[in-house]
Amino acid sequence: MTESLSAIRINQTGYAESLPVQVAVLSAEPVNVTDQSGNTVKSVNPGELPFDEASGDNVKVVDLGILPAGEYTVSVGSECRQITVKKDPWQEVTNALIKGLYFQRCGCELEEKYAGIYKHPACHTAPALEWDNKEVEKTVIGGWHDAGDYGKYVGPGAVTVAHMLYAYLLCPKGCSEELNIPESGNGGPDILNEARYELEWMLKMQREDGAFYHKLTKAQFAPFIMPQDDKEREYLMPVSHTATAAACACLSLASRVYKEFDNEFAGRMLEASLSAYGWLDSNPDFIPFVNPEGVRTGMYGDKSVTDELFWASCELFASTGEEKFRSAAESYYSDDMKIWSYGWADVSGLGAICCLFEIGEKGGDILYKGLKDKFTESCGKIAEISAASGYGTALPADAYTWGSILPIMGNAMSLIMYEILTGDERYRSAALLQWNYALGLNALDISFVTGFGERRVMNIHHRPSGSDGITEPVPGLISGGPNNRITFPQTKEKLEGVPAAKSFLDELPSADTNEIAIYWNSPAIFAGAFFSAVSKA
Numbered sequence: 001m002t003e004s005l006s007a008i009r010i011n012q013t014g015y016a017e018s019l020p021v022q023v024a025v026l027s028a029e030p031v032n033v034t035d036q037s038g039n040t041v042k043s044v045n046p047g048e049l050p051f052d053e054a055s056g057d058n059v060k061v062v063d064l065g066i067l068p069a070g071e072y073t074v075s076v077g078s079e080c081r082q083i084t085v086k087k088d089p090w091q092e093v094t095n096a097l098i099k100g101l102y103f104q105r106c107g108c109e110l111e112e113k114y115a116g117i118y119k120h121p122a123c124h125t126a127p128a129l130e131w132d133n134k135e136v137e138k139t140v141i142g143g144w145h146d147a148g149d150y151g152k153y154v155g156p157g158a159v160t161v162a163h164m165l166y167a168y169l170l171c172p173k174g175c176s177e178e179l180n181i182p183e184s185g186n187g188g189p190d191i192l193n194e195a196r197y198e199l200e201w202m203l204k205m206q207r208e209d210g211a212f213y214h215k216l217t218k219a220q221f222a223p224f225i226m227p228q229d230d231k232e233r234e235y236l237m238p239v240s241h242t243a244t245a246a247a248c249a250c251l252s253l254a255s256r257v258y259k260e261f262d263n264e265f266a267g268r269m270l271e272a273s274l275s276a277y278g279w280l281d282s283n284p285d286f287i288p289f290v291n292p293e294g295v296r297t298g299m300y301g302d303k304s305v306t307d308e309l310f311w312a313s314c315e316l317f318a319s320t321g322e323e324k325f326r327s328a329a330e331s332y333y334s335d336d337m338k339i340w341s342y343g344w345a346d347v348s349g350l351g352a353i354c355c356l357f358e359i360g361e362k363g364g365d366i367l368y369k370g371l372k373d374k375f376t377e378s379c380g381k382i383a384e385i386s387a388a389s390g391y392g393t394a395l396p397a398d399a400y401t402w403g404s405i406l407p408i409m410g411n412a413m414s415l416i417m418y419e420i421l422t423g424d425e426r427y428r429s430a431a432l433l434q435w436n437y438a439l440g441l442n443a444l445d446i447s448f449v450t451g452f453g454e455r456r457v458m459n460i461h462h463r464p465s466g467s468d469g470i471t472e473p474v475p476g477l478i479s480g481g482p483n484n485r486i487t488f489p490q491t492k493e494k495l496e497g498v499p500a501a502k503s504f505l506d507e508l509p510s511a512d513t514n515e516i517a518i519y520w521n522s523p524a525i526f527a528g529a530f531f532s533a534v535s536k537a
Ligand SMILES: [Zn+2]
Pocket: 105, 106, 107, 123, 124, 145, 150, 227
């Protein structure tokens, strides 16, 4: 990044009148806020600017406090930026992040009345073959395209749906609006309608013996063509322990959430979940998934299934109340589990959410009391990481890897859940800094959400956005963000010597920094749902 960026970093989508206005400044001069009449309503002296290791900047977060609704100019020296403060500023972007998943739908036409200029005919509707036994042909249509590619993967899908369902359970007021999708107006909230599109597909990915195919993809990634033009054969790749356990957990959770809307659907999901658990019981020797020879689509390999088994046991205990699931969850749980981790590789945090909010004291000393203590302690550590960062970002300088948006949004989730769990608002401001990060308060002065912000990502690694001939990318998708750990050679070359939090290219080929993924949208949905709910109150 050689361009000269503003000395003031803001949430480019605006601020809430009921929450503190946070900005980051790269100048030690006083920060002045003036209203539309030119009156100074606030002046804050930032003091000395500490060096921020992750970005290489001397930068400080300045809390401008609560400002009444209105338009303001924030200025530092000769530089200024406009901000808007209002009630409920983030429902639109939260809605867009949910609808971003609608745009990932596979196997159906995206009609103009829902998709606008991003409409396209149905894709990937041909029958698939089992990779291991190419005599077996199955028609498995549906689900979401996973990321920038057109593959569909069970484990990542399960995690995405779980983030959305917990967002709905814990912050319903911030994520229940209509989204103009085909199911809108059917009596259920659209966040659940959208998640059901993936759940129905997931059910089709189960083999008769209870196991789940790991993924439904072609042998190779498609070139940058529209999904309807991607006609090569899709395969049901071999079953895996991790996909089966993640689906088991997700379907059990979903069976509770959808019960009040569709009892039959809920029943089917619980049955599928129990059948998956049965397969896991009778196949106790964990075999990590590896791509079969000749297959080069996303592997989503995972060294451990213990965290998935923990999550699955928690969710089945929550759904059935059967002691065997509680004791199994306890046996899988260990003190060194990363219970603040919510991504596809380590789902321990999803088991923890289930223990904290769904099971509660019925979990007993280990799964409730002990886990809760450990969770609250980890939230303290997350807040410390945020406080040590010049931009308030809850990610250490050495942790900017592929999809750094995930741990940052995941840490927002933890801090938010601390508040929901305890009623104590001590980490709200740190959580808000993560949400603001996603929308522009960062070292790059970029909003990572397509369609939102004056300086927003434009060239995401996303096949439809790269091949539809439309300048603006498909809206409501979040970029993976800076990465200096696992990079392509061409990225490394272009970003040689660039600090971690700036290791980012808004360039289409840079999947390593600018891809999108369904399971990055979903933790952002969680954060957006919470702050939308809070800013409506
Ligand atoms: Zn498709």
